[in-house]
Each structure stands twice: as structure tokens, then as C-alpha cells.
Amino acid sequence: ASTGTVAATPETGDVEYLAPINIGGQTMVMDFDSGSSDLWVFNTQLAAASQTGHTNFDPSKSTTFKLMQGASFSISYGDGSGAAGNVGTDTVNIGGATVTSQAIELATAVSSSFVQDTQSNGLVGLAYSKLNTVKPTAQKTFFDNAKSSLAEPVFTADLRHNAVGAYTFGAIDSTKFNGSLSWAAVNTTNGFWQFSSTKFQVGTGAAMTVAGGQAIADTGTTLMLANAAVVNAYYSQVTGAVNNQTVGGVTFPCNAQLPDLQVDVGGNYMAVVRGDDINFAPVDNAGTTCFGGLQAISSDLQIYGDIMFKSQFVAFNGGNNTIGMAPH
Numbered sequence: 001a002s003t004g005t006v007a008a009t010p011e012t013g014d015v016e017y018l019a020p021i022n023i024g025g026q027t028m029v030m031d032f033d034s035g036s037s038d039l040w041v042f043n044t045q046l047a048a049a050s051q052t053g054h055t056n057f058d059p060s061k062s063t064t065f066k067l068m069q070g071a072s073f074s075i076s077y078g079d080g081s082g083a084a085g086n087v088g089t090d091t092v093n094i095g096g097a098t099v100t101s102q103a104i105e106l107a108t109a110v111s112s113s114f115v116q117d118t119q120s121n122g123l124v125g126l127a128y129s130k131l132n133t134v135k136p137t138a139q140k141t142f143f144d145n146a147k148s149s150l151a152e153p154v155f156t157a158d159l160r161h162n163a164v165g166a167y168t169f170g171a172i173d174s175t176k177f178n179g180s181l182s183w184a185a186v187n188t189t190n191g192f193w194q195f196s197s198t199k200f201q202v203g204t205g206a207a208m209t210v211a212g213g214q215a216i217a218d219t220g221t222t223l224m225l226a227n228a229a230v231v232n233a234y235y236s237q238v239t240g241a242v243n244n245q246t247v248g249g250v251t252f253p254c255n256a257q258l259p260d261l262q263v264d265v266g267g268n269y270m271a272v273v274r275g276d277d278i279n280f281a282p283v284d285n286a287g288t289t290c291f292g293g294l295q296a297i298s299s300d301l302q303i304y305g306d307i308m309f310k311s312q313f314v315a316f317n318g319g320n321n322t323i324g325m326a327p328h
């Protein structure tokens with residue numbers, strides 16, 4: 001039984017968290033994404049202009065790479081970005097956890113936001129394999145393939161504000177969080193790490209309820225996207241907060257005192273998201289106006305992204321489909 005741990009390094013401004021994987025002897029720094037289920041890479045098939053600035057996997061240099069005849073992928077993400085291409089298999093090693101025949105999706109087209117993001121050379125999808133986009137046959141995620149050989153059928157995300165954290169496969173390091181993990185049931189119907197989240201509390205204020213509220217834990221989303229009623233209640237407590245359509249969301253004075261936000265996870269745990277972490281980044285050069293890390297989403301499915309992960313250590317249990325959280 002194996003385990004594997006890799007450093008999770010934030011891009012400047014905590015925009016995303018990157019970690020190295022080894023594919024057929026080549027190290028690729030990747031964006032680990034618990035909100036999708038494709039492992040795709042920048043590679044030597046891409047147009048030269050798209051390859052510029054990236055590490056490009058070269059299948060011809062891997063003695064273990066095999067093309068998957070007739071297979072292709074095409075993925076679109078929540079933010080409108082996307083990638084498409086063909087598919088092969090190779091040995092993938094993430095910090096010591098190894099899968100010998102992992103589907104590697106080789107992009108032949110990627111959207112501009114990926115090309116511009118030169119720190120990232122692809123995504124490692126860690127949601128449920130039912131979301132995988134490979135045709136004619138959907139492929140398993142690295143975690144799904146590795147699960148049976150891991151010491152425990154789990155992976156964990158220990159993401160930090162402006163500091164190096166870790167992704168671990170096969171073990172839960174209890175020195176990385178305070179107290180004990182609170183576990184919630186995962187609803188796997190949509191293929192996400194989805195749980196009920198219906199209760200909220202802004203600072204020490206009154207608790208509020210969003211009937212039927214659901215959320216997903218998504219390491220690939222930078223911010224925290226919650227129900228508009230919750231977001232409005234939160235920013236009603238922040239002097240100078242305005243919904244700034246030009247900038248694309250709520251801003252406030254950078255010196256604002258931001259309350260903590262508590263969100264329930266699975267009905268029996270209130271996860272505290274630190275107010276400081278909800279001050280995401282300045283929008284002006286003078287650094288007087290800041291953009292909120294908590295923003296409204298119109299869909300019923302809330303997306304708890306890196307803003308939440310900076311306050312909460314998260315364990316994903318693929319053995320019993322539960323999600324564990326504890327403050328860190």
C-alpha cells in the first residue's frame with residue numbers, strides 16, 4: 001500500500017495551486033482540480049504559439065506512453081475556458097503514489113487563459129470519473145485508479161494563503177489541522193464532491209438558512225461562490241462594500257474589517273472561513289479597493305473554492321464517499 005505527498009504551491013495572489021506530477025519520466029507542474037475529472041497536459045502536439053512558456057509533455061520521449069487509438073477528449077470549464085485533444089496512457093507518479101496505466105489527455109487545442117497561465121501545464125482532475133470527457137470510453141481519474149493501492153482510499157488538500165501546502169494521497173496527516181475532522185456525506189449524483197450546506201453565519205450575527213443549499217469542494221476555483229442572500233448578508237456587515245459591475249463583483253476598502261463566515265458542511269459542522277482570507281486582492285494600483293473572495297453565484301450549487309481551503313484542511317474519502325474538514 002502506497003502514499004504520496006506533493007507540495008501545493010500557490011500562484012501569486014493564490015489564484016491557483018500547483019503541484020508536480022511525473023508522467024513517463026517527465027515532471028509536469030499541474031493544477032489539481034477537485035472540480036473536474038480529466039487529466040490533460042500541454043504537449044508537443046500543440047501549436048508552437050500555445051506551447052510557448054509551458055513545459056510540454058513529449059510522448060515520443062516516454063518509453064511507457066501508449067496512444068489510445070480513436071480516443072479524444074473535449075472539456076469546458078465553469079469559467080468558459082476549455083481544452084480538447086487526443087488520449088494515451090502512461091505511468092503517473094504523484095509523490096510516490098503510482099498508477100501504471102493512467103489516461104493522459106494530450107491537448108491539441110487550449111483556450112487563451114490556459115496559454116497565458118504559464119505556471120500551469122495542465123490539470124489533474126480529482127472529481128468523480130463519471131465527469132471524465134474522453135470518448136468513446138470515459139477514463140478513470142488518477143485517484144480512482146490509485147485508490148485500491150493506497151494505504152487509505154483518501155486524498156487531502158492542505159492549501160495555504162501565500163504559503164506552500166500539500167496534496168497527499170493515501171493518508172491523512174493529523175498534524176496539518178486543529179482538532180479532529182468533521183465528516184459529511186457526499187452526494188455523488190453530479191460527479192462532484194458535493195454536500196449539503198444550508199446554514200450560514202456572518203461573524204457573530206444571526207444564523208441564516210438557505211433551504212436545500214448544496215455546495216461542492218473545488219480546489220480549481222479560486223474564490224468562494226455562494227448564494228446571493230448569504231453574500232448580501234455578509235457584505236452588509238462590511239462598511240464601503242459595493243457590488244461593482246465594472247470589476248465584476250463585490251469590492252470594499254482594502255482596510256475593511258472583514259468578519260468570519262461560517263458555512264455548514266453536511267448539517268453537523270460549521271466551517272469557519274477567516275475574514276482575512278475573504279480579502280482576495282486589490283483591484284487598483286494604489287491598493288485602496290479590494291475584491292471580495294466571497295462572491296454570489298446564481299446556480300443552486302455553491303462552489304467552495306480556494307478561499308475556503310485556506311481556512312479548512314479537506315479530506316476526500318473515495319472509500320465511503322465522505323468529505324472531512326477541520327480548521328488549519
Ligand SMILES: N[C@H]1[C@H](O)[C@@H](Sc2ccccc2)[C@@H]2OC[C@H]1O2
Pocket residue numbers: 016031033034035036077078079081113114117218219220221222
Ligand atoms: N474547477 C475549476 C477549474 O479548475 C477551472 S479550469 C482553469 C481555467 C483557467 C485557469 C486555470 C484553471 C475553471 O474555473 C472554475 C472551474 O473551472
